[in-house]
Amino acid sequence: MTISIQASVGLHGDNKPEDVLVVKSRLLELGFPFVTADSVMGPLTIKAIRLFQAVKNGLNDVDDQRNDGRVDVNGDTIKWLQAVNAPRWQRMPVGSPEEGFINDNIIDVSDNHDFGTSWMADTLSATGATYKAQFLATHPNAALLHINDTSLPQGGDTPVHHGHEAGLASDIRLPRKDGNVGGIVVTDQAFDRAAMRALIQAFRAQPVSSRVFLNDQTLINEGLCQAVAGHNNHAHFEIKPPVRVMP
Numbered sequence: 388m389t390i391s392i393q394a395s396v397g398l399h400g401d402n403k404p405e406d407v408l409v410v411k412s413r414l415l416e417l418g419f420p421f422v423t424a425d426s427v428m429g430p431l432t433i434k435a436i437r438l439f440q441a442v443k444n445g446l447n448d449v450d451d452q453r454n455d456g457r458v459d460v461n462g463d464t465i466k467w468l469q470a471v472n473a474p475r476w477q478r479m480p481v482g483s484p485e486e487g488f489i490n491d492n493i494i495d496v497s498d499n500h501d502f503g504t505s506w507m508a509d510t511l512s513a514t515g516a517t518y519k520a521q522f523l524a525t526h527p528n529a530a531l532l533h534i535n536d537t538s539l540p541q542g543g544d545t546p547v548h549h550g551h552e553a554g555l556a557s558d559i560r561l562p563r564k565d566g567n568v569g570g571i572v573v574t575d576q577a578f579d580r581a582a583m584r585a586l587i588q589a590f591r592a593q594p595v596s597s598r599v600f601l602n603d604q605t606l607i608n609e610g611l612c613q614a615v616a617g618h619n620n621h622a623h624f625e626i627k628p629p630v631r632v633m634p
């Protein structure tokens with residue numbers, strides 16, 4: 388199906404049925420929640436458009452007014468729907484020791500911050516592979532990359548994780564010198580700073596990496612991360628949208 392529309396779709400849009408069908412079908416194909424392949428416009432489809440816009444705009448707040456809920460004929464949103472590297476909404480990879488990372492959140496069935504963008508999924512996988520090659524290869528007893536919360540299955544507001552709305556951020560548990568993770572803060576003796584440094588370097592080597600939050604003064608002084616309240620016991624890895632590639 389050609390992803391083009393004759394008039395605007397979404398909030399305050401013209402919403403011609405054939406155009407609505409094109410947009411909804413494409414969002415469904417990309418894995419976005421709330422949509423079915425029909426020509427009916429309503430609040431749930433607008434929610435899906437706004438989540439897609441938050442992703443492509445690199446905004447961690449879906450309710451940001453820049454995510455205006457409307458797809459214009461030659462606007463940025465339709466171009467991202469057409470893009471070769473359009474974001475998909477998906478469950479994050481589970482990982483394995485062979486891949487250098489483990490997604491603790493997928494394993495924890497009591498918490499469902501398991502979803503995010505394909506951009507984040509690819510970045511986490513590549514970070515694990517890089518960390519394995521550049522650090523675990525010579526430090527075989529060090530902790531793996533342990534991923535915790537990304538976003539909820541349908542994105543959007545999440546009470547416990549500010550800034551985790553659009554599948555562009557994941558939390559990382561602190562590596563310990565005993566090869567385990569978590570249950571510590573950065574000032575504890577058990578904190579494996581060398582492993583954390585390598586984890587951040589592996590993440591920052593990825594093309595869409597943007598910000599790392601971690602309140603470790605040594606690594607801040609090295610220019611690897613920044614201090615943000617609440618980040619003494621975990622790191623926060625955040626990505627930005629890639630450059631759009633058109634077909």
Ligand SMILES: [Zn+2]
Pocket residue numbers: 548550551556557558622623624
């Ligand atoms: Zn976070």
